[in-house]
Amino acid sequence: MSEDLGLWGIPIAMLGGMIRVSTPYMFVSLGETITEKSGRINLGLEGTLLIGAVSAYGVSYKTGSPWLGVLAAGGCGIVLGIVHAWLCSRPRVSDIAVGIAMMLFGMGLSFFVGKPLIQPEAPQLPAIELASFSEIPAVREALRVNPLFLLGIALAFFLRWAFAATRIGLVLRMAGESKDAARALGYSVERVRMLATMAGGFLSGIGGSFLSLYYPGIWNEGLSSGQGLIAVALVIFARWNPMYCFYASLLYGAAGSLGTALQSAGVDVSPHLLNAAPAALTLAIMIATCSRDRALVGAPRELTVGA
Amino acid sequence: MSQITQMAPSLEVVAMTMRFGAFTALEDASMKVHRGAFHALLGENGAGKSTLVKCVIGYQKPTVGDVLLNNKEVIFESTKDAHAHGIGMVYQHFTLVQNMTVAENLVLVRDRVPAVIDWKSEHKALELFMDRMPFRVPVRAPVSSLAAGEKQKLEILKQLYLGRRLLFLDEPTSVLTPSEADEVLGLLHAMTRKQELTVLIITHKFREVNAFCDEVSVLRRGKLVGGGLVKDLSTDEMAKMMVGAEPLRKPAPRADVPAKAPRVVLKGIHALDDTGAQALRDITLAVSPGEIVGIAGVSGNGQSELVEVLAGQRHAVSGTIVIDGEPYTPTREMIRKKRVNILPEVPLDNACVPGMSVSENMALRDFDVPPIRKPGGLVSKRALRDKADRLILRFGVKTPSPTSAIRVLSGGNVQRAVLARELSEPSNVLVAANPCFGLDFSASADIRAQIVDARNSGTAVLLVSEDLDELLELSDRLCVMFDGAIVHETKPGATDTITIGRYMAGSLSDRASAHPDAAE
């Protein structure tokens, strides 16, 4: 197919891949942005992602409706968010330790529940053809997007607006910037963080449903390659800004799909190094912008890992 | 909302007393603040100013006493009640959210925040509000980008925005340059003249009281000792009320130590505080062996920063420290070599590890030298324990056990433990900051005796304290710090509390230019 398009074959193949691979990153990172803006870090999203994936797959299989699966995934994410937030609200409990414990718990539970789901095939989410006008199969393929991707873009715009122009958004930011100021105004910081963590779990669960109900569209134990955990780094890379989360997700997605695209064009580059490029870039930017005396620019002040 | 008057209210406090257990912070204080007055509440640290204000704004309930607003009795169960009556307070620390904009901060503190905010109209409304105000702050700027002075103005604007007509200001000019201070106070004064506002300002600066205030009330040791119209009172009279005209406490018995060349010499030390503002200006100071040099001043005038520079917790921007002829940097080797000992204020926060035991805390200076250090880099628990036992006995530290965590000890015993650690060996240089703050009488007496003993055996002592009596009792020489600079140097016998009070309050200064900014 790429012979027809010449060198254009690579970026076009990449475009489709980029859109696909970036979608779970978008949901998890936007969800974690909400959580971190309220002043809490959730390292357990890898577990939430997998629970979301397995529950979506299972519900879709049982009910025949992939969209019910997506909702179920979101619901499970909310429950996991409640557990995480409740544990972290207790005195002397480390939110980092809770996050890692939730990650291992979520992974274990999802593999346990998913054992009977490895063979069966669950109904998948439909695709939306954006380029049905084109006669070139490769272009049609590249612009065959999943509905969650479009939902994710809308979500990014929505969050950008909500953080700036709604009372809930402002109060959320205040809880993450100054606990004292929020308390002085009569808001319960723990309740805000609980709701924020639930929202983050909801979105991460949906991100997981993408993996099992669209691409790769199966369930097995190797489904996630750490998207849940690296989304935390993505949020920092994106400076807790929803629109930058969207762009960064595309970047991380591009890195992920670049490997296969280049290989199909005969260029031999290790996909592993490409996969790690976003992490390396995030670290490089942190090194360049942090200093001993100043916290990371844009980091919510109450976040334990910002400074 | 209906309780807020459009005119500035009058305030009266009647026979207010506040007791915390056995401790009386405020006793039988009565005060009248007229409508539209610019009233100063004057007093030293610990005089009861904050207590009085906290009781009036509903933060705590007074043990006894009434508050009358516009001659009607009011009872505030919480600060929310006070707010509803149009009373607001601007604190010394900022309550703004740094990473949000001015507009966001102002909108959030309103009673009714809309679910969805139409920023276009809000910004417009805020600009109009700013137009009506005597000073303004850029509405769209993030608070973190504002200078300290602008932040303070914003705190005041916030109160006005919320429609508060009686304002309490706690040392509002401590973060302002003298010209900013004049601007803000002048503009507020103009508003009180127009009867738009009643202002009560907690301060220790006579210049401001004389320049801007109509009325003054003076507190000392929890009692209202005087007051009246500023135009009727001279600065001397106010100073007398503030620090009291009691006869000086007799200086502690001290050995005659022959005068020696200075051991510790600070030259031209400049340093910044945590917000980046100038905290120390050109500090030049010398302390000789066998001498106690006292540093007097109201807290917040650079004393903490001075101690931090000497202790190695703060970097001096310029200047030198020389000890016994050698330039000094506070590394562990130099501290040990030069026998420098520090007693920081609030020892539990600054000089101890709260979670470690009393014995371990006593070993912080010498755990890495014999006898506690064994060959191979090991720590001899026995030697550590033995030394701690001896020190606990010698310095009278009361602890359930040497292995108890030091945080369970009372404040006095924490300080005794730290003192035991620092003075267990003869010391060359001792820097003590508010060593007896918050301690009971016997602990304070113990610690002061230890400091004098050290001085008598040849230590060069720098004593920074907010307790003027303590300084007059212990110091051989006395310096006064104001606004980050040393403005006066004298001997306790050659001065009186009133004069010192005036230097502490900035109305006198021996420096060439009292207002470094004004000179430019």
Next chain:
Amino acid sequence: MSRMWQWAAPAATLGVELGALLVATALFAFFLAFVGAEPFAVFGDMYTGAFGSAFAAQDSLARAAPLMLTALCTALPARLGMVVIGNEGALLLGGLAAAATAMALPTGTSPSVVLPALLLAGALAGGVWIAFSGFLRERRGVNETISSLLLFYIGLAIFLYLVEGPLRDPSSLNKPSTYPVGDANMLGDVPGMDVHLGLLFGLIACVIAYVLMEHTTFGFAARVTGGNLRAARVMGLPVTRLVLVTCALAGGAAGLAGAVEITAIHGSANATLYAGLGFAGILVSFVARHHALAIIPVAIMMGGIEASGGILQRRHDLPDAAVDVFKGILFLVILASETYVGKAEDAVQRMAAKHAAQLNALRAAAPAPAPVEKESEAST
């Protein structure tokens, strides 16, 4: 009197932890009942699978061994007040360094030279990796939790790239691996047991870490820094040096774990090394409250739970992920119980203080003890 109270606090802590263990077991029992399994039978079999026979016990110990080392990667920096979670990256690079060193050394070198070299290479690689995280924190103020996590991802990528690429053994077709280190160079077993020497390394490392933190001047300085940074600065302690050395030791332990896995089990570096041993180590450390000696029993408990997975699969038709569920519940409950540990410690301190006050009051009122008591003390 004071001796007794000294033990009261750790005893109270242990009591709370055991209570947490019971609660977790109860929750897991509910879970098992919910999925249709027999809780008591499962627990019985878990015990059997973990410690019920010599074979099972040794399997548990073999699984516990790397955890002791990777847990130190979090525990040591934690005493300094840092949270390091890059254990997995240090482990992988340690294993890779061992395999690469084996390829670099000329064939025919004596195993008594090769094996120590491999282990040392592993420790060095891991040490450098985590020390870099510490360096970034001291020099640039980069939070060590985030940087160690990112370094894990970078380390994983380097590992997979080298294993599948330049360092790949062409004869490893289905599962890309490095060249084998050679049977002669493999790590042997503990004499008399069926467990590799890595277990001894783990035990010794934990003991050394304990001695280092609790009994040396270095450890003392480290604990002061972790307990109150301001006080450490006032005392002139070399904070940066403490951070770098501790991180290097921490990474060295995890790197050694990787090298041990290669030389004792896998024989070459490949993707099976990436099995979550590092992340499990983080949890072991938190559960052990970052105390080196406590890591030993916690790691063994972890190993036992892991080992019992097989028997659950055979006898109860439960997926081996069941043990992961138990592990997860256990650690969540133990983390939640931290609150009560704090309350217990405070209560013990209060009781000790009250008791001491009472004793002091009695002593002040009572006459001096008779000399007879001293003689009887001397005679015992």
